[in-house]
Amino acid sequence: MSHDAAAGQADIVKTHDAAAEAESAKRAQAGNIRPVPFRGGGFRHRPHLRVSLLVFVAVIVLWQLGCQYGFISTIALASPAQAFGAIMDLVHTGMLWKHVGLSLYRLIAGWTLGTLLGIAVGIMVGLFSLARAGLMPLVSALFPIPKIALLPLFVVWFGIGEGSKIATILFGTFFPTVIATYSGIDSVDRNLIRMGQSFGLTWASIVRKIIVPGALPAILSGFRISASIAIVLLVAAEMIGARYGIGAYILTAGALFALDKLIAGVILLSVIGMVIAWLIGIAEKRLLDWRM
Amino acid sequence: MELIVDNVGHDYGDTQVLRDVSFTVKHGEIVCLIGPSGCGKSTLLRFIGGLERPDSGQVLAAGDPPAGSLNPLTYIFQDFALLPWRTVEGNISLVLEDHGIKGKAARAVIDDVLRRTKLSDFGKAWPRQLSGGMKQRVAIARALSVKPAVMLMDEPLSALDSQTRELLMDDLVELWLRERFSACYVTHNLAEAVRIGHKIVVLSRRPGRIRETIEIDMPLNERGERMAELDPIQRQLWLLMRDEVREADRELTDVA
Numbered sequence: 001m002s003h004d005a006a007a008g009q010a011d012i013v014k015t016h017d018a019a020a021e022a023e024s025a026k027r028a029q030a031g032n033i034r035p036v037p038f039r040g041g042g043f044r045h046r047p048h049l050r051v052s053l054l055v056f057v058a059v060i061v062l063w064q065l066g067c068q069y070g071f072i073s074t075i076a077l078a079s080p081a082q083a084f085g086a087i088m089d090l091v092h093t094g095m096l097w098k099h100v101g102l103s104l105y106r107l108i109a110g111w112t113l114g115t116l117l118g119i120a121v122g123i124m125v126g127l128f129s130l131a132r133a134g135l136m137p138l139v140s141a142l143f144p145i146p147k148i149a150l151l152p153l154f155v156v157w158f159g160i161g162e163g164s165k166i167a168t169i170l171f172g173t174f175f176p177t178v179i180a181t182y183s184g185i186d187s188v189d190r191n192l193i194r195m196g197q198s199f200g201l202t203w204a205s206i207v208r209k210i211i212v213p214g215a216l217p218a219i220l221s222g223f224r225i226s227a228s229i230a231i232v233l234l235v236a237a238e239m240i241g242a243r244y245g246i247g248a249y250i251l252t253a254g255a256l257f258a259l260d261k262l263i264a265g266v267i268l269l270s271v272i273g274m275v276i277a278w279l280i281g282i283a284e285k286r287l288l289d290w291r292m
Numbered sequence: 293m294e295l296i297v298d299n300v301g302h303d304y305g306d307t308q309v310l311r312d313v314s315f316t317v318k319h320g321e322i323v324c325l326i327g328p329s330g331c332g333k334s335t336l337l338r339f340i341g342g343l344e345r346p347d348s349g350q351v352l353a354a355g356d357p358p359a360g361s362l363n364p365l366t367y368i369f370q371d372f373a374l375l376p377w378r379t380v381e382g383n384i385s386l387v388l389e390d391h392g393i394k395g396k397a398a399r400a401v402i403d404d405v406l407r408r409t410k411l412s413d414f415g416k417a418w419p420r421q422l423s424g425g426m427k428q429r430v431a432i433a434r435a436l437s438v439k440p441a442v443m444l445m446d447e448p449l450s451a452l453d454s455q456t457r458e459l460l461m462d463d464l465v466e467l468w469l470r471e472r473f474s475a476c477y478v479t480h481n482l483a484e485a486v487r488i489g490h491k492i493v494v495l496s497r498r499p500g501r502i503r504e505t506i507e508i509d510m511p512l513n514e515r516g517e518r519m520a521e522l523d524p525i526q527r528q529l530w531l532l533m534r535d536e537v538r539e540a541d542r543e544l545t546d547v548a
Contacts, residue, residue: 195373198341199387199438200363209386213377290377290418 078259086264100268103234103246106162107272110169111230118174118226119219122181126215127207132182139178147172148236155241165237172233173226180222184215217291220284227276231269246272293355293364293441294318295476300339300349301499302332308499309335310346315493315505317442319355320472322512324485327495327503328533328540333478334446336500340476341365341444357441362391366440370447372427374419374434380406381415384434391438405433408467425456429463436471443475449484461487465512482529486522487515494532497540503532 026033060080066072067079078086090096124131125139147168154164188211196206238247246265253261295317302310309332317323325333338344340351342365357364367373374383384402388394393401406412409429419427428448435443448464449457465488467473479485485492486508494503508525515522 189373191369191371191373192375194343195367195369196386198343198363198365198367199390199434201387201390205390209389210375213375216377288377290420 074259078263080263082260083263083267086258086260087267090264098244099246099249100272102242102244103238104272106165106169106237106245107230107234109162110166110234111173111227113166114170114173114230115177115223115226117170118177118222119181121174122178122219123185123207123212125178126182126185127211135178139175142171143175143179147233148240151237151240160241165234165242168237169230169233172229176226176229177219177222180218180225181215184218184222185211187218188214217288220280220287223280223283224277227280228273231273231276235269293353293357293474295340295365295442295474296352296354297336297340298350298352300336300346300351302335302339302346302348311499311501313349313495313500313502315491315502317474317476320474321490322468322475322477322488324489324492325476325478325495326480326482326485326492326529326533327500328497328537329480330540330543331495331497331536332500333495336495337367337444337446337476337478341367358439361439361441362393363387363438364441366435366438366443368428368431368435368443368445368448370450372419372424372431372451374427374430376419378419379415380411380417380419380422380430380433383419383430384437387434387438401437405436408436408470409433409463423456424452425460428452428460432464432467441474443473445475445477447479448477450479450481457484462516464488465516469513482526482533485529486526488512492529494529497536498543503536 063072063077064080067074067077067082072079087096090099121131121135121139125135126132150171151164151168154167158164158167192210192214193206196210201209234245235247235250238245239251242248246268250262250265253259253265297313297315297317300310300313313336315323325336327333335344339346342351353364375386378386381402384405385394385398388398388401402415403412406415409432411426411429411433414422414426414430419430422430428451431448449460452460461484468475468488477485477488489508490512491505491507493505495501496503506525506529508522510518510521
């Protein structure tokens with residue numbers, strides 16, 4: 001740059017004391033000056049662990065007090081203490097494990113088989129146009145059927161024993177898993193697949209290292225849905241045709257108007273549901289550690 | 293290895309995308325493709341790397357790739373295309389695994405390319421932890437690991453903020469001075485084109501034809517200092533493109 005140009009630059013470019021200017025502006029307007037009103041904030045969640053716990057405990061305490069002082073009729077609802085007593089009875093008679101164990105067996109067997117088959121079919125539908133064209137109409141037609149309506153049919157096919165109950169849960173979890181898996185595959189960033197191709201990765205590598213991991217978040221959130229469907233179907237199937245199991249226990253309790261046992265059964269279901277949600281949460285943390 | 297783009301033309305349905313495009317990428321040469329948005333320059337780059345097939349014409353490779361080249365035509369993408377579920381090392385290892393390079397051999401390659409892109413401290417980081425500039429450095433490291441003959445760069449700096457772009461451009465120039473790679477560099481940024489291009493191919497708006505090809509006879513390492521001399525070239529390119537860009541901007545588009 002020439003000397004003249006540099007000199008010219010010096011004329012247009014000056015240093016500027018912004019802080020001094022702000023200070024003098026403040027002084028000049030001293031009479032008519034106020035802070036800008038704050039309008040932001042809110043719409044944001046912070047964890048309140050104590051509040052969560054407090055509300056939970058308060059509901060149970062109020063429920064218990066209500067039952068004790070006749071505010072809640074014992075004909076309408078059993079107290080938490082009575083329900084706890086019913087659970088302790090189950091423990092002492094050794095029936096707890098019989099009911100819970102059988103229910104868990106049906107749940108785990110049905111859900112695992114349904115999920116594995118669902119993922120396999122979902123991957124095929126996600127990858128192959130032929131599979132999609134052939135299977136999707138079937139999936140769409142069978143998905144909305146409440147699978148419990150098929151239980152009588154499953155009893156004919158698989159017998160009155162465990163087979164029919166497991167089949168109900170299997171079918172109930174299969175369809176949502178297919179849908180979660182193939183829509184997860186559809187949502188994998190096309191550019192990542194193109195990247196894989198551009199580096200000469202084999203087809204199998206692209207599926208295994210790019211498509212399946214990319215679909216995993218959708219598959220895992222599908223697990224949450226299929227798990228809750230599985231619990232609903234478990235109870236329904238056990239209420240229709242089982243001697244043991246939480247569903248059968250609740251049904252018997254209802255028939256005998258033993259509200260304490262009924263509530264106890266519902267609590268067991270709630271605990272199973274929460275444990276499953278917790279396990280899926282752990283799986284998500286483990287498998288999706290690359291996300292936040 | 294040289295690349296010859298021979299009379300390439302293409303349509304998407306009724307939309308004419310490219311017509312009669314011919315040029316060559318010589319050994320150690322960076323060819324910039326510029327043109328208004330939607331002129332088919334990214335499509336052209338996909339033809340060059342064999343990711344799509346043109347309707348007419350062909351892309352030819354002349355001569356053998358350098359010894360040990362695992363993937364002669366290697367892309368750098370605008371959006372980096374890193375797998376978010378793999379660490380920096382994992383992303384590089386991804387493109388080596390299929391060539392049977394694993395364990396110690398892979399370790400050596402990964403360490404080498406991370407050193408060359410100044411990423412040695414970031415091998416274990418997840419992509420989400422990295423800034424845009426660092427992600428693109430990882431993508432460059434990944435490209436170097438397969439010893440490409442020609443790098444196909446699709447707007448590599450366009451997703452970055454302007455300061456990061458400056459830094460990475462300096463790094464690219466430095467890298468070229470060391471490695472003398474060949475490249476086809478697609479951009480809409482004229483300043484980038486005159487900074488790094490030995491040859492600049494100007495495409496017209498759709499259907500993309502070659503408006504003009506200019507060569508810049510100034511060594512890359514001097515261009516940072518001699519920006520003022522490049523200004524008239526950039527100005528000339530802008531005059532060539534201005535009306536095309538204006539027209540292209542007013543078009544309704546159905547194809548991406």
